[in-house]
Amino acid sequence: MKCTRRIGLRYYSTASPSTSHFNQRITSLKNASGPTKVNDALQLFDEMLQRQPPPSIFQFTQLISVIVKKKQYSTALILLEQMKLMGIPSNIYTINISINCHCRLNQVAYGFALLATTFKQGHPPSLATYTTLIHGLVLADRVFEAVELFKKLLREKVCEPNQVMYGSVINGLCKVGHTRKALELLRFMESGSCKPGVEQYSVVIDSLCKDKMVDHALELFAKMTEKGVLADVITYSSLIHGLCNFGRETEAAKMLRDMEEEGVSPSVDTFNILVNAFCKQGSVKDAELAVQAMVRRGLNPDVITYSALIDGYCLRGEIDKAEEVLDGMVKRDIVPNIITYNSLINGYCKKKQIDKARHLFQEIQDKGLIPDVVTYSSMLQGLYGSGNPAAARELFNEMQAKGLAPNICTYRILLHGMCKNSQSPDALALFRSLESKELMEDVGLYNILIDGCSKCGKPNEAMDLFDELCLKGLKPNVRTYTVMISVYCGEGLLGKCKELLRKMEENGCLPNSMTYNVLVRELLKKNECQEAEIYLEEMINRGFMPDHATFENLLPRIPNVGKDSRLRTIILKLTS
DNA sequence: GTAGGGTTAG
Numbered sequence: 001m002k003c004t005r006r007i008g009l010r011y012y013s014t015a016s017p018s019t020s021h022f023n024q025r026i027t028s029l030k031n032a033s034g035p036t037k038v039n040d041a042l043q044l045f046d047e048m049l050q051r052q053p054p055p056s057i058f059q060f061t062q063l064i065s066v067i068v069k070k071k072q073y074s075t076a077l078i079l080l081e082q083m084k085l086m087g088i089p090s091n092i093y094t095i096n097i098s099i100n101c102h103c104r105l106n107q108v109a110y111g112f113a114l115l116a117t118t119f120k121q122g123h124p125p126s127l128a129t130y131t132t133l134i135h136g137l138v139l140a141d142r143v144f145e146a147v148e149l150f151k152k153l154l155r156e157k158v159c160e161p162n163q164v165m166y167g168s169v170i171n172g173l174c175k176v177g178h179t180r181k182a183l184e185l186l187r188f189m190e191s192g193s194c195k196p197g198v199e200q201y202s203v204v205i206d207s208l209c210k211d212k213m214v215d216h217a218l219e220l221f222a223k224m225t226e227k228g229v230l231a232d233v234i235t236y237s238s239l240i241h242g243l244c245n246f247g248r249e250t251e252a253a254k255m256l257r258d259m260e261e262e263g264v265s266p267s268v269d270t271f272n273i274l275v276n277a278f279c280k281q282g283s284v285k286d287a288e289l290a291v292q293a294m295v296r297r298g299l300n301p302d303v304i305t306y307s308a309l310i311d312g313y314c315l316r317g318e319i320d321k322a323e324e325v326l327d328g329m330v331k332r333d334i335v336p337n338i339i340t341y342n343s344l345i346n347g348y349c350k351k352k353q354i355d356k357a358r359h360l361f362q363e364i365q366d367k368g369l370i371p372d373v374v375t376y377s378s379m380l381q382g383l384y385g386s387g388n389p390a391a392a393r394e395l396f397n398e399m400q401a402k403g404l405a406p407n408i409c410t411y412r413i414l415l416h417g418m419c420k421n422s423q424s425p426d427a428l429a430l431f432r433s434l435e436s437k438e439l440m441e442d443v444g445l446y447n448i449l450i451d452g453c454s455k456c457g458k459p460n461e462a463m464d465l466f467d468e469l470c471l472k473g474l475k476p477n478v479r480t481y482t483v484m485i486s487v488y489c490g491e492g493l494l495g496k497c498k499e500l501l502r503k504m505e506e507n508g509c510l511p512n513s514m515t516y517n518v519l520v521r522e523l524l525k526k527n528e529c530q531e532a533e534i535y536l537e538e539m540i541n542r543g544f545m546p547d548h549a550t551f552e553n554l555l556p557r558i559p560n561v562g563k564d565s566r567l568r569t570i571i572l573k574l575t576s
Numbered sequence: 577g578t579a580g581g582g583t584t585a586g
Contacts, residue, residue, distance in 0.1 A: 061578045096579040128580040167581040199582045237583045269584045276585060304585045339586045374586055
């Protein structure tokens with residue numbers, strides 16, 4: 001029986017040699033990786049389309065899926081259109097691919113329009129159709145509607161949800177921060193017939209980690225394992241990521257060992273999480289060790305790995321090292337992208353090597369890379385930092401002309417840069433022109449302006465801004481209070497200063513090391529030694545130390561103070 | 577078992 005079937009198949013293949021030939025090429029494309037993958041798929045598609053009679057729609061959908069997996073959604077849609085033009089009829093599979101592509105291209109509405117056509121064309125929507133639409137709504141940040149659609153499908157018994165559909169809803173809930181609701185839905189699944197799989201658990205585990213509830217995530221992980229659901233790379237990667245984010249690198253490293261013991265192989269992404277965490281935390285050495293570990297396992301570092309290292313070195317100001325890594329990656333044929341270069345541009349700017357930054361900024365554009373908000377923001381910071389506000393302004397105009405919307409970081413840089421270059425009126429004017437509520441109510445921007453105005457010799461404007469902030473009902477933070485303390489001190493308003501210090505504690509905002517340093521320094525400058533003494537003691541009692549600048553003000557006073565003065569004792573204690 | 581789901585850089 002088996003034998004006959006096989007012969008039958010072989011006979012069929014010989015009659016239509018293209019079928020098996022195409023199948024082979026599709027399979028090899030599915031497993032392929034590398035830059036030519038999409039092009040090869042397109043080439044194959046053309047061949048298939050020209051073949052008479054055309055291969056089955058089955059093969060076409062498989063091939064287009066390759067393109068979709070490579071995130072070439074517009075291309076996929078064009079191919080589907082070409083098939084239609086060649087008279088190949090669509091089915092629910094091609095329609096679902098089309099809906100998915102439109103959703104990914106931010107056109108959910110079009111996806112729903114296609115849902116209507118499925119009925120008209122006599123293709124009843126499948127579970128996947130609805131899942132795709134739910135996911136589309138989630139992608140468009142319309143989670144509430146996604147949940148409503150899901151509920152409606154259940155209520156009207158349109159379909160019986162499966163793991164994938166539950167997963168999309170759980171994912172949506174997590175995305176908007178409703179992890180608790182997601183957890184409830186997970187529990188609901190556990191109690192029903194459609195049990196959650198590793199994918200659904202992983203989403204919630206990841207979300208718990210992002211909510212800073214890493215220990216809850218670990219508990220859920222244990223519970224999942226108890227239920228016989230095995231963790232996979234993504235589960236472990238999420239946990240490693242969560243642990244790293246909260247400085248628990250040692251546990252993260254242990255998690256890596258655990259996963260390998262369980263027979264789950266870490267991926268490049270898993271290692272990238274570690275590499276990135278080490279870099280951000282300042283230990284590029286450990287990051288390099290992690291890279292070595294991944295290479296030992298036969299994994300190839302990718303653009304993310306190298307970019308993380310470059311960023312790590314740039315953050316430490318070790319630009320030579322960063323440049324070395326860049327050379328290394330180019331030698332390995334890994335193409336740096338805008339994120340890679342942004343780190344370098346930022347590094348140059350921070351090191352005041354503005355010419356190098358400008359050069360690289362030009363060079364990447366010649367290569368065809370498009371600078372983004374981060375590129376422009378770094379450049380702006382560099383130009384203001386090197387005392388060239390005119391060039392900065394020009395670049396800001398260029399950025400807007402290109403239709404790039406500045407983000408809150410850009411505005412911080414702009415306001416700070418202007419103030420630093422004695423342009424506090426310009427900074428204020430820019431701030432007044434802002435229209436977004438989020439920006440107008442950002443305490444950080446106020447802090448910059450208050451500090452800026454005061455440094456530009458306009459303490460009254462600084463005080464007005466502080467009043468304005470409080471009137472708006474915004475909550476000043478430690479930085480706001482600290483800046484204001486320095487403003488009051490500078491103006492000799494010692495009473496106001498003390499009052500604010502008391503008020504901030506009342507508001508649950510404890511002074512930090514910076515607050516005390518600023519206060520003591522200002523008091524010393526004003527020759528208010530007795531007051532300085534009081535706060536110096538208080539800060540030390542609270543576990544803070546005078547910083548370098550405070551010391552500079554402190555040391556010259558030793559000869560002037562009496563032998564048994566407390567200030568002298570404190571200084572001696574600190575220097576011994 | 578061709579379509580739909582989870583981690584990942586500045």
